[in-house]
Amino acid sequence: MEETFAAQLEWWxxxxxxxxxxVLITIEERSADLAARGRLADDALADGEAVEIWDLLCExxxxxxxxxEDGSAFEVVLRAGNRxxxxxxxxxxSDCLL
Numbered sequence: 001m002e003e004t005f006a007a008q009l010e011w012w013x014x015x016x017x018x019x020x021x022x023v024l025i026t027i028e029e030r031s032a033d034l035a036a037r038g039r040l041a042d043d044a045l046a047d048g049e050a051v052e053i054w055d056l057l058c059e060x061x062x063x064x065x066x067x068x069e070d071g072s073a074f075e076v077v078l079r080a081g082n083r084x085x086x087x088x089x090x091x092x093x094s095d096c097l098l
Contacts, residue, residue: 002027002028003026003027004024004025004026005024005025005026005027005068005069006022006024006025006041007022007024007038007068007069008021008022008023008066008067009021009064009065009066009076009078009089010065010066011057011061011063012065019053021040021041021054022040022041022043022044023038023039023040023044024038024039024041025037025066025089026038035090035091036066036089037086037089038086038087038088039081039085039086039087040085044085045084051085054085055080055084058078058087062077063076063077063078066089074091074092075092076091077089077090077092
């Protein structure tokens with residue numbers, strides 16, 4: 001059974017500048033690694049400027065930090081989906097440079 005969680009995707013420009021996006025994430029059960037699909041939260045999707053910034057950041061670098069309300073977080077690689085604000089993420093392996 002799939003369950004959807006509220007989370008934040010963080011895009012770090014450097015150690016002090018971070019852009020955060022509220023998202024809804026559905027975890028896919030497959031291997032021990034994190035794999036999920038998601039979309040921007042409704043508030044962000046309704047904000048044309050936020051979607052434009054999101055698109056620019058996704059093109060600049062696919063590396064994000066996925067943070068959940070319980071304090072857990074994962075470094076992930078994001079792949080844009082077919083619709084605006086949709087995406088899939090997979091956990092970064094040891095070869096990711098964040």
